[in-house]
Amino acid sequence: MGLANGQVLKLFVDNSFPIQLYRSTVAVVKCELNVSKKKVAILDLNKNLIGYDLINQTQIFQEVNVNSFAWNSDLEDSIAFSSGGTISIKTGNLPPLTQKSDANVIGFEGFQLFINKNDSISVMDISQSTTLVKYIEKKEFAMAYKLACLGVPDNDLRFLGIEALQNQDYEVAEKCFVRLKDLPFGELTKKYAEEQKKNGKVNLDVLRAEVLAYQGKYQESASLYIKAGRMSEAIEFFCELKKFDEALRYVRMGNNAHS
Numbered sequence: 001m002g003l004a005n006g007q008v009l010k011l012f013v014d015n016s017f018p019i020q021l022y023r024s025t026v027a028v029v030k031c032e033l034n035v036s037k038k039k040v041a042i043l044d045l046n047k048n049l050i051g052y053d054l055i056n057q058t059q060i061f062q063e064v065n066v067n068s069f070a071w072n073s074d075l076e077d078s079i080a081f082s083s084g085g086t087i088s089i090k091t092g093n094l095p096p097l098t099q100k101s102d103a104n105v106i107g108f109e110g111f112q113l114f115i116n117k118n119d120s121i122s123v124m125d126i127s128q129s130t131t132l133v134k135y136i137e138k139k140e141f142a143m144a145y146k147l148a149c150l151g152v153p154d155n156d157l158r159f160l161g162i163e164a165l166q167n168q169d170y171e172v173a174e175k176c177f178v179r180l181k182d183l184p185f186g187e188l189t190k191k192y193a194e195e196q197k198k199n200g201k202v203n204l205d206v207l208r209a210e211v212l213a214y215q216g217k218y219q220e221s222a223s224l225y226i227k228a229g230r231m232s233e234a235i236e237f238f239c240e241l242k243k244f245d246e247a248l249r250y251v252r253m254g255n256n257a258h259s
Helices: 130-135 141-148 152-166 169-182 185-198 204-214 219-230 231-240 244-258
Strands: 007-012 015-023 030-031 039-044 047-052 058-063 066-071 078-083 086-091 097-100 102-107 112-117 120-125
Touching: 007 030, 015 039, 015 047, 039 066, 039 169, 047 169, 058 086, 058 130, 078 102, 086 231, 097 231, 120 231, 130 152, 141 152, 141 169, 141 244, 152 169, 152 185, 152 204, 204 219, 219 231, 219 244
Parallel strands: 066 102
Antiparallel strands: 007 015, 030 039, 039 047, 047 058, 066 078, 078 086, 086 097, 102 112, 112 120
16 A cells, blocks of 8 residues: 555555555555565656565666556566556566557556556557567576566577577476477487586587587587587487488588598
């Protein structure tokens, strides 16, 4: 509950003593907890939107000239807000994604925004592919997977799985390939997860070479096998894939590399 005196209180139906979560110097227009109940967003009378971490007792973001907002009901770190003729989606510590719209945000679920314009409520589908790529670039694979579970295209999920595998996040990689029902990549992930557990390390060049081979990028795969000095493994691997012409080509490439 947000009050005109700036207090944000948490009330309980079986307790007459409320808990103060936040105190503003300006009247509160709207306040809302995120899905995990660990963060609260407060919109004040001056149209300032403030995000506050209840666990660490710190402010995590602030936006100005905001008319309305809503936390994502499925993803704890994602919030949508309308401001100055635009609607923005802010996820975690990434820069907001914006698009032009003079509607007000009234709800946010998965990849759908519920908006109100001229007293008419409608649903706006949004794409989170850009946000997913940003998380992958930052190697925050667990957060990227949470986002992917809301319903990204299979190509985005496969991209996440492959990047996680090549960066040795076997848990996220396996989850991606299970969702995709991709048995070859799933077995490859298990193979390297077991090797990591047994030996404490894996040869990243060989891992990436096999990933490229599964993607049909045989020339790039060959270069990495040669770089790793594992040509015999390359030949054996491609024989298992029944790519005998490629195996022979690797032999020739290896001979040329050592001549």
